[in-house]
Amino acid sequence: MDVMQLANNPWGQVVPIHIAWFLMWLSLAAGLAFLAAHALFVRFLAKPEADAGPVAPELAACVPEKTPRHSLAARIFHWLMAAAMLTLLCTAFLPRAGLRFDWVNIHWIAGIVLLLAIVFHLGHAVFFMDFWSIWPDRADLGNVWNGVLRVLGKTVPASAKPGKYPLGNKMYHLAALACGLCLAATGALMLFRVRTPFFTRDPYLFGDLTWGLVYLLHGFAGVALIALSIIHVYFALRPEKLPITRAMIFGAMDRRYVLAHHDPKRWGCDAGTK
Amino acid sequence: MAIIRDIMPQFDLVQPASVEDALALLARHGDTAWVMAGGLDSLDWFKDRIKRPKVVVDLSRVAGLRGVSAQGDGLTIGAMTTLTEVARHKDVQERFGLLSRAAESAASPQIRNQGTIGGNVSQDAQCWYYRNGWTCYRAGGNMCYADTPVGMNREHAIFDAERCVAVNPSDTAPAMIALDARMVIQNAGGTREVAAQDYFIGPRHDITRMNVLAPGDLLTAIRIPAAFAGARFYFEKVRDRRVWDFPLVNIAAALVMSGERIERARLAVNAVAAHPVRLTRVEEAVAGKPQNESTAELAGSLAASGARPLQYNGYKVPLVRNLVKRAIRGQEEPWT
Numbered sequence: 001m002d003v004m005q006l007a008n009n010p011w012g013q014v015v016p017i018h019i020a021w022f023l024m025w026l027s028l029a030a031g032l033a034f035l036a037a038h039a040l041f042v043r044f045l046a047k048p049e050a051d052a053g054p055v056a057p058e059l060a061a062c063v064p065e066k067t068p069r070h071s072l073a074a075r076i077f078h079w080l081m082a083a084a085m086l087t088l089l090c091t092a093f094l095p096r097a098g099l100r101f102d103w104v105n106i107h108w109i110a111g112i113v114l115l116l117a118i119v120f121h122l123g124h125a126v127f128f129m130d131f132w133s134i135w136p137d138r139a140d141l142g143n144v145w146n147g148v149l150r151v152l153g154k155t156v157p158a159s160a161k162p163g164k165y166p167l168g169n170k171m172y173h174l175a176a177l178a179c180g181l182c183l184a185a186t187g188a189l190m191l192f193r194v195r196t197p198f199f200t201r202d203p204y205l206f207g208d209l210t211w212g213l214v215y216l217l218h219g220f221a222g223v224a225l226i227a228l229s230i231i232h233v234y235f236a237l238r239p240e241k242l243p244i245t246r247a248m249i250f251g252a253m254d255r256r257y258v259l260a261h262h263d264p265k266r267w268g269c270d271a272g273t274k
Numbered sequence: 275m276a277i278i279r280d281i282m283p284q285f286d287l288v289q290p291a292s293v294e295d296a297l298a299l300l301a302r303h304g305d306t307a308w309v310m311a312g313g314l315d316s317l318d319w320f321k322d323r324i325k326r327p328k329v330v331v332d333l334s335r336v337a338g339l340r341g342v343s344a345q346g347d348g349l350t351i352g353a354m355t356t357l358t359e360v361a362r363h364k365d366v367q368e369r370f371g372l373l374s375r376a377a378e379s380a381a382s383p384q385i386r387n388q389g390t391i392g393g394n395v396s397q398d399a400q401c402w403y404y405r406n407g408w409t410c411y412r413a414g415g416n417m418c419y420a421d422t423p424v425g426m427n428r429e430h431a432i433f434d435a436e437r438c439v440a441v442n443p444s445d446t447a448p449a450m451i452a453l454d455a456r457m458v459i460q461n462a463g464g465t466r467e468v469a470a471q472d473y474f475i476g477p478r479h480d481i482t483r484m485n486v487l488a489p490g491d492l493l494t495a496i497r498i499p500a501a502f503a504g505a506r507f508y509f510e511k512v513r514d515r516r517v518w519d520f521p522l523v524n525i526a527a528a529l530v531m532s533g534e535r536i537e538r539a540r541l542a543v544n545a546v547a548a549h550p551v552r553l554t555r556v557e558e559a560v561a562g563k564p565q566n567e568s569t570a571e572l573a574g575s576l577a578a579s580g581a582r583p584l585q586y587n588g589y590k591v592p593l594v595r596n597l598v599k600r601a602i603r604g605q606e607e608p609w610t
Contacts, residue, residue, distance in 0.1 A: 007409035010419070017415045095480075102478040104436055193416070194437060203422050215416050 004216055009208040016212035019219030024093050027223040031230030038234070047150045055259050062269040063259060066252040069164070074129070077121050078248055081180075084114035088183070089229060092222055108194060111187045118184050133164045133267065136174070140167045163266030168235065169244075175228055182221040186214045282320040289332045293460065293494060296336055301462035303329045305489035310334075311354060311393035314385055319398075324407040339392075339494060342366060347500030350458075353392025353493045357446070358383070360391050370498055372507035372526055376449035379511045382518040392493045395447045395457075395473070396485055399440035399548065400520055401430065411438040411481045420584075427584040429522060432591060433547040438477040439584060441545045442484055445511060447474060448526035448542035448550040453502050458495040459487065467497070474549035484548060502528040502540060506565075508601040512593060521545040523593045527601035529565065536560050536569070541601060543594055546581075553577055556598055565602065574599035 007017045054060075070078070087110035091103040125131055143159040144167065150156055165173070191198065192205045206214070236245045243257040258268040285308075290296040300307050308327035310316040313334075319325035333339060339354035342363045349365055360366055361377040380386060380394055399405075399412060401420055409415030420427045421439045430439040450457075450470035457473045459466050473485050487493060508527040513519040527541045539557045544550040556573045563569040577598035578591045 005414070007415055010408055017409060100475070100479045102436075104478060195435075201421075203417060208417075211416065 011208075013208065015208045016216050018212075018215045019223065021096050023219070023223045024096055024226065027226040028230070031227035034227065034231055035234045045151070047153075055264060059264050059269065060259055063255050063264050065255045067255060067258045067268050068251060069247040069253050070251050071128075072251065073124060075248060075251060077117055077124065081114060081117045081121070084110045084117060085180075085225065085229065088114065089222070089225060093226065104194060108187075108191060108196060111184075111191075114180070115184045115188060118180060130164065134170055134173050136167060136170045140170065143167060161261065161263035161266075163263060164268075166261070172228070172232060172235075175224075176232075179221040179225050179228060182217055183225070186218040186221070189214050190218060280321055282317075283323055283326045285320075285327055286329045287332060288329060289335045291335050291337075293336055293338050293492070296331055296333060296492060297460055297462050297490075299329070299331050300490045300492060303331075307331050307489070309492060311396075312356070312389040314381075314389050315393060315397045318405075322405070322407065324405070333492075345497065347503065349498045351391055351496045351498065353495055354390045355392075357381075357386035357389050357391060357394060360446075361386065369500075369503040370453055370507075372452060372502075372505075372509050372528055373446065373449045373498065375507070375509040376446045376524075376526055379509065379524070380445040385518070391446060391496060395444050395450060395470075395496070396487065396493055397444055398484060400443045401438075401440035402426070404440060411477065412440055414482060423585065425584070426586065428586040429520075429545070430584055430587055431547045432578070432581040432583045432587060432594070433551050434476045434478065434549070435547070435582065435584070436477045436481075438481050438548065440548055442474060442547065442549050443520040443545055444550070445521060445524055445544070448524060448544040449509060450496065451542035451550050451552050452507075452526040452528045452540045453498050454540065456497045456499070457493055458497060459491050460494045461488075461490045461492065465494075470496075471552055476548040502530065505530045506604060508604055510597055510600065512597070523590055523597060525594075525597040525601050527598075529560075529602075529604070531565065534564050534566075536563055536565055536602075539602075541573075541598065543577075543597065546590055546594060553598065555579065560602060565604065567603070570599040570602040573602045 001020070001022070003020050003023060004016045005018055005020055006014050009015050088107060091107040091110065095101065095103050125134075139160045140162070143162075146156045146159050189205070192202050193211075195201055203211075205211075235241050236248075243253055247253045258264065262268050288299050290299055300309065306328040308316065308325065308330045310330050310332045311334075313332075316325075316330070320330075333354055336354060339352045340359075341352050341355055342360065342365065343350050344365065349370065351360060351366075357377040357380050361374045363374070366377075367374045377386070377391065377394070381389060401410075401412070403419035403425075404410050404412045407413070408419055409417070410420075411418050418438050419425055420430050421435065421437075427439060429441065431441050447470070450473075453470075455470040456467045457470055459468065468486060475483060475486055506529040508529075509525065511521045511524040513521050521544060523543060523545050525541065525543045527539065529539045530537045539560050541553040541556055542550045543553065553576075555576045559576055560569050560573050563572070574595040578594045581591050581594070583591055
């Protein structure tokens, strides 16, 4: 079963033209399978974590009742990006699933919104946020190892509490970053293949093979995003994660949740929204 | 012109004798089946070895799909009725002369004797890049070879081009829209009717098809209501050769008159987009106005609004304008 579709170009060369569309259904199935597997794992197999003990009172005292987590700018970016991503997914894949509508213009307009949002986010993250807080660090690796041992039935010390973002958040961000950048970069190039007000359409910007690779990368990242979106919505709606979701709406987290799930030394105490 | 390679790839030929059998076969074989009416478009595709269906459902033995019959004040035309039969049918000539003229203008007498009305309205694009088997958008690829700086696009679209710039080449399709026809589509799940205007689709909605027929669907009949019966009709086809050619642009117009005033009008042009284009702005503008030169000028000025010509088909813009003027005047000039 081929994961890409090949074709002969007018010069007789065999070039890729796009991904095989069954991957769309595969990604949908993978997302739903992950969802089901995780739900079953949490329900029947997951071992409770050892309690890390209470936070030192002097440390706890510096955590405000409502701990700011996401600035208004960060929240607007998140929801704008989410809307653009969902629009892009629907306009890309619903026509493939048989729903006929005029999708191309909506798709590239949503793509440009996403591109601008990503550019804004890059600047915002580098200059106005705690850039490294979203990247996995050594403590995360230790926690992963402890988690594996715990599932295997070993007694291990309590995991170190995370800073602003737990490892799951960080990993998801990493995957979304890879897909998002790939989609944005290839999508920007594909704007040269359709009529837009921005520049003259030029299908000869690249050769057929290069265009084929651009379409392949766009397609692979796009179908990966189907599974990623399912997983994201699933975690956002899980009861134990709802405080994180609420913080993305209202901007702040309850002090009690921060003390229970985060290390105030690493985040929360300075009450910053960085 | 495509290179004819003469020998068709192997396929199973099935020849149902009834609509029910045809529908059952189409349901069984899904998108591996190819519906063949008169065979004029199909056989070219097969000989060029570009379309390679596993099963060809030949409708030539389905008697129930042939003939013209009165239905209420209108007519029902079986999809397998030949273009010659449509053009020469007394009721069609007397009440819906527009369709008679459109059918008569298609191709050559031999082709009209074999070609069917269903096949004519449902025929595929004639873009030579697509017909030559290049993997363009319409063929499932990611490129339009006609819409490039060096693409040969003299015959291509000036309206609604969206990645693919191929045009619908049917002569009878604009007449169907002008007559407010309804297309009867059957599949294993039942029957539905769609307005002719909605039967044809452009690349914005589905870049690989020119009409709403999905695998398993069969166009079984076309119903012509009485709405425009006996109206003042106009059909004109501009083509490179008087004998046997596809249109560069064609126009079908039906004007319902009240004295010398145009009470209501319906106009459609074809070969300017991937679907016949109904000129609603022109229709609205001429309604209630006298049929004279100033109304014709007004209609002509509105006819090509929104047109975006390609490198080599700019001539279609004044052509559409002039055809609309002539349609409103009701006077064909001798050179076509």
